[in-house]
Each structure stands twice: as C-alpha cells, then as structure tokens.
Amino acid sequence: MAKKAARKSGGKKSKASTSKRPLAARLRRWVTRAALAAVAFVVGVVLLYTVVNPPVTHTIWSEWRRLGRVDRDWVPIEEISPTMARSVVAAEDANFCLHWGFDVDAIRDALEDGGSRGASTITQQVVKNVFLWQGRSYVRKALETSITPVVEIFWSKQRILEVYLNVAETGEGIFGVEAAAQNNFHVTAAKLSPVQAARIAAILPSPRNRSVKDPSVRTRRRAAAILDGAATIRADGRADCFED
Secondary structure, rough: OHHHHHHHHHHHHHHHHHHHHHHHHHHHHHHHHHHHHHHHHHHHHHHHOOOOOOOOHHHHHHHHHOOOOOOOOOHHHHHHHHHHHHHHHHHHHHOOOOOOOOOOHHHHHHHHOOOOOOOOOOOHHHHHHHOOOOOOOOHHHHHHHHHHHHHHHHHHHHHHHHHHHHHOOEEOEEOOOHHHHHHHOOOOHHHOOHHHHHHHHHHHOOOOOOOOOOOOOOHHHHHHHHHHHHHHHHHOOOOOOOOO
C-alpha cells in the first residue's frame, strides 16, 4: 500500500511539473513576442518619420489642451536660416556632428557637477519630444536611451536637426523656429538674422520662463555666447554634417 501511495504521489508531482513547464514556456514566448513587436513598432515609426513629418507630439497636444491653441508652422530645413540651425546646435549640442546620439564628455561633466546641468543631445531631445513625454522618470529615460541609437541609425543628422527645429518649444504655446520667428520678429525662419537666431536659441532650455522679445540680462549674455559659438562651429567644421 505504501508503495502504491508513493507511486501515486510521484505521478501527481510529475504531472504538476509537466503542466508548469508548458505554462512557463508559453509566458516566455508571449513576452518575447511582445518585446519583438514593440521593437518592430518603434523601428517602423522611426522609418516612417524619415519621410513623413511627425503630425503632433505629446507636448504639443498637452499644450493645446491647456491653452486651447498652439502656434506651429512646419518648414523644411532648406527654408530655415543656416545661422538658426547653427545657433541651436551651439546652444544645445555643440558636438552634434561628432557623436552617435550620446555625448560622453557632456555626460561626464554633468556627473562631476552633481547632475546640476543637462547632458541630453539634440537627438535625445528629439526622441523625447517626438516619441515620448516630458518629465523625469527612469522609465522615460530608459526608453529614450533605447530609441536614440535607432534614430541615429536611420535618420541623417540633417533630418534630426530639421525635426528638432520644428518640434522644439520656443515659447508658451509656440513650437518650432518658424512660429518663433514670426511671433517675435515678424519674419520667416529663412530671414532670421544671427542675433535673432541666437535670441531664440537662448530661451530653449526654459522657453516658458524666458522671453525673446524682452530678454533678461542673463538671456542676452547667453545669446551673445551662442552667437560666438555658432560662428565657431561653422569655422571648425562642427556644422558640416547638417549643412550642404
């Protein structure tokens, strides 16, 4: 009797372990498939946006809901003053042409300063603005870090900068340099002067708290530094990757 009971008990354990194994295997397959589907979706959207302009971003949509309207006019990079493009790069990512999405030196400097300064490249900002959302979170940062190399692989540097120049917030309810140029200087982005371009670039870190029309002393100083920086990156070749 004892032997029979032992055999029955062993049979039950065997059946239980056998039933668990297929369940675990199915779960692994579903997780793998979901991960592959997510990767395929992201790559597909990135590829689509190489030729199609992003119709809206989370930030634009959020501001539209908050304000009831937004001002945004998409223009190709050929219709944006070269000095505007150089000013933005000088202000936000001077080594834009030298890295593949992450500026290691800027990250190291930010860590040494205790995280008081930003180290996001223009590519990272494009990923955040186009594909993700604002705010600080480990989830968003992990997604941003994952998508940034994909964008660098499939988009040219010129395309990355073109998208940035059209989706960056340049004032309250204002997005892109074309809308900023028309709202602040009553000219198109193609007609911006070096000083005007530098002023727009100077407010980019905090466009809702800084003014292009009535810049503070600090903003004026930053604009002057950007003006010099734009001339420097043109002279030393750091603008070659996005200029014809």
